[in-house]
Amino acid sequence: MFIGTGGGRVTEARFVPPPPGDQLRAGVDAWAEWINQSDSYPLIIKMALGHYQFETLHPFNDGNGRLGRLVCVLQLARAKELRFPLLNLSPWLERRRREYQDHLLQCSVTGEFDAWIRFFSEAARAQATRAVAKIEALHDWRDHALALIRGSGASGRLISAITEDLIGYPLLTPKTAANRYDATYPGANKAIDRLVQLGILRERTGRRYGRVFAAPEVLRIIESD
Template sequence: MEAVDIEALRDSPIGQLVPIRGHDPRLGEAYEYVAYVPDPLPSNLELKAETYAAVIDAASAMARADQASSLLPNPSLLARPATRREAVSTSALEGTYALLADVFEADFLDVGELTGSVSEVRNYVTAAERAYDMVAEGQPISVRMLEDLQRELLRGTASDGSHAGSVRTTQVFIGLGNQRVMSARFVPPPADHRLLDGLRLWQDWIREPSAIPTIIRVAVSHYQFETLHPFHDGNGRLGRLVMALQLMSAGELRFPVLNISPWLEQHRTEYQDGLLRVSQTGGWDNWVCFISAAIHAEALEVIDRVDKLLALREEFQAILHGAKGVSLRIADDLIGYPMITASAAAALHGVSYQAANTAITKLVDKGILRQRTAGRYDRIFQCDGVLAALEY
């Protein structure tokens, strides 16, 4: 990873370089360098007509995706796998890899049975679902909320510690590796009043009423958050989660069914370079178009996925020949619960363990479910058709 172009940042029209100094314990040496402090976000943005056209297209696709999700008997069911898809991709962007099926399975395993990577991805699921609930209850996005979510993200990981759940109090460097400070790809603001003031102004900006279209606000505020880099770890995952929370808070999405991270993962280099380029040039058009492309592409994926899941649901109903009872209810909910145990099914549908177990046996006999695990009392069953529709 290349070191930052200091001269390009020195000429930035939307931020400034400030001197920093400190001690690098890794190399046992003092350093003197510069960090980048972004200016407060503007109340108005002048963008090209082509940029607004990209935003309008993305907003239209997102509205169609939101409408498509409402075609499901229980739209909230789609949010469950969507959150896990997002967890897999947003974590992969930070170098933590897990299979979607393993993340679904984690719901039924003890902590000691999880690998480190699956446990970390699972932390994101927990944090995201909590965040969605808070926004649905009308809570505004806040730094305090993000501190709580960051603590959940780091729980039990190598990055967990006394600093978890708090805005950083020391200088950090992005893309440093084992090199000297001067080799960092980017150096965020010092951990002093400039970081705290920047965060306060960022929070105010995303909360205040504005005529700026939501997708533009999402793109711009994501840049600002990542540039401030307020935490020691988890900034990327939290920043991408905030994007979804903004769309929900603005009423653009009724349910968190749109995943932005899978597209960003496919365009990782352009994503990382785009953030830096905004700092260097102050130009918002390319960045807003990039985020609009991500939302547009993933919105179309949602529409396609809903079609596939509805087709699967109809297929299951045909296989069960209009049967009523627990087996049909479990089959109907497989689009949200493609992995299930008898205990979980009993709790979800308010029936006895025996009734749930009998229903699952019927679904296995019909080829809708298959057993995933053996040698444990509460066996895990999975629906390959739904998992395939979610994983593509």
């Protein structure tokens, strides 16, 4: 396995990680031990260094970048800096994929980490700011949706409860709604139909049975970069 050839030969690769075997296993074990150690490193620096080392080891045929970025989020959660895994570094880094790879390579070539740490820190700052903006947008949407329900004359605990929770559960079926809110199936179905009429929910399957409903505006906010 090698990186950066675009289908070419290994001699043209930008970087060749350790091959499968004892050396790679020892490297991953050492990385895992270091990641889990308590030390005096600021957390953002430890995340940057740990991410570099994982990507350098490149232990899997696919998904190393995604898994490496997930580890960063787990580090934040373990340190109780995040209550929920809301920080997604991937969109920012993927838009700068070449620069991202260049920084990682320069760490290996020069042994200098300052530029990489600054780059990684900017990714974390930008995506944390973006996450806060998304949360605020979701709260604004929820307030607007609840006001729309009140203004339409729609009433009932179930309609309001479903709407309150759509920012966390933007996809649902009448059965899951009935179970989640301890309601009858007909009652859940009626509440969902009312939310469809108000434009808060939209049916996604086009079927008469096994229907799935979604809050399209919530999904748009969540999926936006």
